[in-house]
Amino acid sequence: MTAGTAGSPEVGPVQLLEKHRATLDQALETIRSRAYWSPHPEHPKAYGEGGTLSAEEGRAAFEELRGSRFELPGQPGGDGWTATESSPYGIALDIEYPHVDVGTLLPAMRLGMPAWREAGPEVRAAVCLEILARINARTHEFAHAVMHTSGQAFLMSLQAGGSHAQDRGMEAVAYAYAEQTSTPRTAEWSKPQGKREPLELSKSFTAVGRGVSLLIGCNTFPTWNGYSGLFASLATGNPVLVKPHPRAVLPLALTVRIAREVLSATGFDPNLIALAAEREGEGLAKELALHPQVRVIDYTGSTAFGDWLEAHATQALVHTEKAGVNTVVVDSTDDYQGMLANLAFSLSLYSGQMCTTPQNLLVPRDGIDTDEGAKSFDQVVTDLAGAVDKLLGDDARANALLGAIVNAQVGERIDAAGSLGEVALASRAVTHPEFPDATVRTPVIVKLEATKPEAEAAYLSECFGPVSFAVAVDSTPEAVRLLRRTVREKGAMTVAGYTTSPEMEQLIEDACLEECAQLSLNLTGGVYVNQTAAFSDFHGSGGNPAANSALCDGAFVAGRFRMVEVRRPA
Amino acid sequence: MTAGTAGSPEVGPVQLLEKHRATLDQALETIRSRAYWSPHPEHPKAYGEGGTLSAEEGRAAFEELRGSRFELPGQPGGDGWTATESSPYGIALDIEYPHVDVGTLLPAMRLGMPAWREAGPEVRAAVCLEILARINARTHEFAHAVMHTSGQAFLMSLQAGGSHAQDRGMEAVAYAYAEQTSTPRTAEWSKPQGKREPLELSKSFTAVGRGVSLLIGCNTFPTWNGYSGLFASLATGNPVLVKPHPRAVLPLALTVRIAREVLSATGFDPNLIALAAEREGEGLAKELALHPQVRVIDYTGSTAFGDWLEAHATQALVHTEKAGVNTVVVDSTDDYQGMLANLAFSLSLYSGQMCTTPQNLLVPRDGIDTDEGAKSFDQVVTDLAGAVDKLLGDDARANALLGAIVNAQVGERIDAAGSLGEVALASRAVTHPEFPDATVRTPVIVKLEATKPEAEAAYLSECFGPVSFAVAVDSTPEAVRLLRRTVREKGAMTVAGYTTSPEMEQLIEDACLEECAQLSLNLTGGVYVNQTAAFSDFHGSGGNPAANSALCDGAFVAGRFRMVEVRRPA
Incomplete structure (x- = not known):
């Protein structure tokens, strides 16, 4: 296929609509009800039949990719190859991706826009759902790709990087469809004119994309954090240029290749989506972000670059998820063991390398009331450390929960944590039976005094990785004041609270409503503050410094297209 | 009433909802159908009964305001008085408005946010509709206020500045309600866990405003261009600070005073809306726009300041309507007289001082086909000049259509137009029988050659006021190429086309879809390209340099609030 031209479709729009309309309708219903739903199984054994890859087939497909050139047939502007990944599990990936000349690629991406616009929102949604269906069929392959770029453990890679990411993509398609x-x-418009003939016009309204949409991927959640923006932009008529993180190219490269195949098969220009893998140290995101043809940006990553994008890429609509400092207010509980177990899991999952992992646990200096009686500050911290130890005592379970440390900086932060205060729980290294070169570390918990200036400097900065601070505060109201300040100054993706007091609950809730942060209260079972479910939970609020948008809501999709009206006499 | 406190409500939420629910439902239905509807009569004689001001009462109320201090009881931060208006009709206004200390006012405006948030979207919508109903009852008073600040003729002031502005406000309330x-x-969320108990959560979702919303008003359409942003922000939970244009304070001051009365009467803090009138040359908009507590901005005015806002007010969500260069492509017509009459009216209405008035009429050098035979370029221009002359031949009708020139710069542009090319229609001064000091001018039409560089400099700049250019082009496809370039480089609020050729129609339509501009085709009757109807037409596209948003759509309201979720075990 020649770049910029569409072949005759293998799959027609009518077939596609028939195949996916019921799923789209269910997605549309669920974003309104916000009940539980997912069309993407999260159990590994759910795959292997009906054209989906089994565990073995997924692993084999991944092994096939290692040490190879990742071809993107027909993608214009190729000017060489680049390989920048290294698995946090220590195995060689050695996958080369096409490097592109942006000046050639960007104009070529716009050529398919008219046909994509003319297809309309329903066909675009069906094409997007077909892409997601084909991604879903290869969930096991994606699991390995996500695992060996992000360092997530296998099951989490399959769930968060596979089915849950697919859910987020579909959610964005549903929002995009609804909004368009x-x-x-x-519309027929007829304005009465008293005894004279009415004024009459026929009007047509067409959703048109803004232009090229740039996805700047992240290292830790390349698919989960990327799919909302990618599918929201594609579904609203925009070509999508994917610039992955240089350490996490494969999951998005697979995504782009599948999407290009589906676009071709359905008669659209495959260049409506393209991959821009960068060379080491190239700084391609900065160059692309300021390009006049780039009109939408989705970004997940550091606060510094996110702030830079918001300030400088003013030709584009910029959606950012940056860093925050997540707080847990511990006031009281009627399920002490449940609280400890829940928090221990939250701190341990993916070694705290989630933007949603709690960092500061604010506990009154005089202790808390629990169903097991009063517990002093020290006791709470000791018991939490014990809960983490118990959770991760078995190396097999520790490896399954922790995954690998994504980069050396996280490791350095773990090692430096001891200098910040009294260590309540030291980090230990865990050996991975299959990947001996992986760096696997358990969380560290450091005790701090809220009012000490050097402590404040520590707990009011994001310390990305498995480092959390047990901060002694004067009282719960004081904890809530500190929560407010933290959210306002540093932002927060999540807030958690534990309390049996209606007054304290109201205090925490009001703080979150006023400072615009998402709150989880009294989680003691199998739901964790760091997890949000597509179709039901909002990820981030978009109203505090941690992010300027939420996954997913009307605002996330509404600006990606404009409505062009043509009116004529009826 | 003390600033920042709410009295006990005179009108309860239940009563308000009963009163306005049917209207809200109709508005919600109409933004979906985009059929014709308005609850605000545009005929002057429709007013005078049922608690609405008659023509005489409206005039008397306006006269009462002249030469007085405009009090805003309870508005905090007052530090003096300012009077900056002068009627384009030459009468003295001498109205003094409170000047405020922003540092005192802004924090006070936030105090009412929690109760306003807790009220929820439905009560907020009902309060907004009550404000609009009370404004509507005083439409005749507003008509005089708009007339003597904008220079619009009386009937237009009553319609565009009164009922149509109220429509735009209600439309924004409907969009805000729908989006929230x-x-x-x-929501109740229950995730199956195979044979184990499902995971269950109770979730609540609360729409929270972003913070203080700043409305920067314009001189020519203070209410029409202001109400969408004002009501969208108020309805989504934000306090609104209104900074009117120093020459058009009264219409927005009346609006603020009515809104404060309604907020008080319904038990909310009146400081949820406030007026910041500025002193001559104070530059208050710039100061307010960068204030960290200002989180949303709505602006109508010059491109220079709009671009500055978009680049610098990055702490806020910025909605702009700036200037553009509006084009008419004249290819052919089957109603030559209808086309001429329609264009003549468009050029004359409010002396071309509308952001939607056509500026460049692109006509093929070899002439066009019409139902009256072939017409040469010169003939078309001569006939259009004749149509304008005929329309404005009678001074009474001319005054009723033209209104007054809003400021001296517009007058200077009319006088300078003759130096740009051959004058096909000269502007004449019209005497106003009631207001002899008003500057009333008919439009000027200048012939230009598309390809001459000095002509290009003229027609590719916005020449605000009753100056239009009849531009000779090689062909219709050449006209469409110039249209594309104009929209892309200069932006456009409107595009019009006249053609009987399906091919040329497609060419024009494709250009508008791709360059993102709103198109009116073959208007020959009583609908004009410069007019858009709320609930049905989009004003601007938000996708070209003339504006970054459209009135009104989901994108215009969706970012003004954030959804805060609280989840707890079920």
Whole structure:
């Protein structure tokens, strides 16, 4: 296929719509009800039949990719190859991706826009759902790709990087469809003029994309954090240029290749999506972000670069998820063991390398009331450390929960944590039976005094990785004041609270409503503050410094297209 | 009433909801159907009964305001008085408005946010509709206020500045309500866990405003261009600070005073809306726009300041309507007289001082086909000049259509137009029988050659006021190429086309879809390219340099609030 031209479709729009309309309708219903739903199984054994890759097939497909050139047939502007990944599990990937000349690629990406616009929101949604269906069929392959770029453990890679990411993508497709179709395709307008003939016009309304949409991927959650923006932009008529993190190219490269295949098969220009893998130290994101043809940006990563994008890429609509400092207010509980177990799991999952992992545990200096009686500050911290130890005592379970440390900086932060205060729980290294070169570390918990200036400097900075601070505060109201300040100054993706007091609950809730942060209260079972479910939970609020948008809501999709009206006499 | 406190309500939420629910439902239905609807009569005689001001009462109320101090009881931060208006009709206004200390006012405006948030989207919508109903009852008073600040003729002031502005406000309330209520207030979430008990959470979702919303008003359409942003922000939970144009304070001051009365009467803090009138040359908009507590901005005015806002007010969500260069492509017509009459009216209405008035009429050098036979370029221009002359031949009708020139710069542009090319229609001064000091001018039409560099400099700049250019082009496809370039480089609020050729129609339509501009085709009757109807037409596209948003769509309201979720075990 020649770049910029579409072949005759293997799959027609009618077939596609028939295949996916019921799923789209269910997704549309669920973003309104926000009940539980997912069409993407999260159990590994759910795959292997009906054209989906089994565990063995997924692993084999991944092994096939290692040490190879990742071809993207027909993608214009190729000017060489680049390989920048290294598995946090220590195995060689050695996958080369095409490097592109942006000046050639960007104009070519726009050529398919008219046909993609003319297809309309429903066909675009069906094409997006077909892409997601084909990604879903290869969930096991994606699991390995996510595992060996992010360092997530296998099961988490399969769930968060596979089915849950697919859910987020579908959620964005549903929001995009709903927002575009809230204006009718045509309207007849008749304005009475008293005894004279009415004024009459026929109007048509067409959703048009803004232009090229740039996805700047992240290292830790390349698919989960990337799919909302990718599918929201594609579904609203925009070509999508994917610039992955240089350490996490494969999951997005697979995504782009599958999407290009589906676009071709359905008669659209495959260049509506393209991959821009960069060379080591190239700084391609900065160059692309300021390009006049780039009109939408989705970014997940550091606060510094996110702030830079918001300030400088003013030609584009910029959606950012940056860093925050997540707080847990511990006031009281009627399920002490449940609270400890829940928090221990939250701190341990993916070694705290989630933007949603709690960092500061604010506990009153005089202790808390629990169903097991009063517990002093020290006791709470000791018991939490014990809960983490118990959770991770078995190396097999520790490896399954922790995954690998994604880069050396995280390791350095773990090692430096001891200098910040009294260590309540020291980090230990865990050996991975299959990947002996992986760096696997358990969390460290450091005790701090809220009012000490040097402590404040520590707990008011994001310390990305498995480092958390048990901060002694004067009282719960004081904890809530500190929570407010933290959210306002540093941002927060999540807030958690434990309390049996209606007054304290209201205090925490009001703080979150006013400072605009998502709150989880009294989680003691199998739901964790760091996890959000697509179709039901909002990820981030978009209203505090941690992020300027939320996954996913109307605002996330509404600006990606404009409605062009043509009116004529009826 | 003390600033920052709410009295006990005179009108309860239940009463308000009963009163306005049917209207809200109709508005919600109409933004979906985009059929014709308005609850605000545009005929002057429709007013005078049912608690609405008659023509005489409206005039008397306006006269009462002249030469007085405009009090805003309870508005905090007052530090003096300012009077900056002068009627384009030459009468003295001498109205003094409170000047405020922003550092005192802004924090006070936030005090009412929690109760306003807790009220929820439905009560907020009902309060907004009550404000609009009370404004509507005083439409005749507003008509005089708009007339003597903008220079619009009386009937236009009553319609565009009164009922149509109220429509735009209500449309924004409907969009705000729809967007906020697309997420349910609560949800029960139950995730199956195979043979184990399902995971269950109770979730609540609360729409929270971003913070203080700043409305920067314009001189020509203080209410019409202001109400969408004002009501969208108020309805989504934000306090609104209104900074009117120093020459058009009164219409927005009246609006603020009515809104404060309604907020008080319904038990909310009146400081949820406030007026910041500035002193001559104070530059208050710039100071307010960068204030960290200002989180949303709505602006209508010059491109220079709009671009500055977009680049610098990065702490806020910025909605701009700037200037553009509006084009008419004249290819052919089957109603030559209808086309001429329609264009003549468009050029004359409010002396071309509308952001939607056509500026460049692109006509093929070899002439066009019409139902009256072939017409040469010169003939078309001569006939259009004749149509304008005929339309404005009678001074009474001319005054009723033209209104007054809003400021001296517009007058200077009219006088300078003759130096740009051959004058096809000269502007004449019209005497106003009631207001002899008003500057009333008919439009000027200048012929230009598309390809001459000095002509290009003229027609590719916005020449605000009753100056239009009849530009000779090689062909219709050449006109469309110039249209594309104009929209891309200069932006456009409107595009019009006249053609009987399906091929040329497609060419024009494709250009508008790709360059993102709103198109009116073959208007020959009583609908004009410069007019858009709320609930049905989009004003601007938000996708070209003339504006970054459209009135009104989901994107215009969706970012003004964030959804805060609280989840707890079920």
